Amino acid sequence: MKFEITTARSEHANQIAKLTQELGYTANTKDTETWLTHLSRSPMHCVYIAVVDNQVCAWLVVEKRMFLESGTKAEITGLVVGKQYRCLGIAQALVRAAQEWAIEQGLETMVVRSNIEREESHLFYPKVGFERSKTTHVYTKSLKDNE
Template identity: 50%
Template sequence: MNISITSATLNDVIAITALTHELGYAANETKTQEWLTYILNSATHAVLIAVSGEALCGWIVVEKRISLEAGFKAEITGLVVSTQHRRAGVGNKLVQAAQVWATDLGLTRLAVHSNTTRDASHSFYQSLGFALKKTSHNYEKTI
């Protein structure tokens, strides 16, 4: 399978939304367009897509982050590959592209959070050289 990786555009909203649904999120096209517009205009984010033929088969969002305790790093904040393209190297290519993006910004660390219920993603990230650093609880409050 021939996979190319490129930057997302607003023309990809429908396909990105469909893949987001595969991940289990209920984002609609209007919200996806709003969020994608913001991310595409951000100097600290990238949205990369994997394309096979005419089909968008995966996407990844990577972000330049900073914290007072650890400094700068890149963080993958979203990754999805269509069910029919899983285990074909698409996710690997997307992560590699995110790593290149981060390296181009001078970043030396790439992090990702993975839901404890997503067992397949844990072995996937470990196979790419990611090491488990810690487990944590994620709290959120509507304000």
């Protein structure tokens, strides 16, 4: 299957939102367009999409992140491939694009975090050169409670 990797634009928001929903998130087109606009304008982020026959079939966000304890790294903060497009080399191509962007940013390390429930990703990332370095817990607190 022939696909193209390119940067996302606001007109892709609806298709990106639908892919995001495949992972169980409640993203809608309006919010996705707002977030995509901010990410696209940020020099610290890049949003790539994979397109097959004018249809967005996957997306990836990479971020240049500064850590006080370990310096600046690239981090893949999101990667989604539509169910019918998996195992076709699309995710690998998106990761390669992210790596090229990170190198252009002068970065030497790339990290990715993956939900423990996403077993497919735990098989995928080592295949494309990532090594598991630690396991963490994520805690969330609603700030609406503080109003």
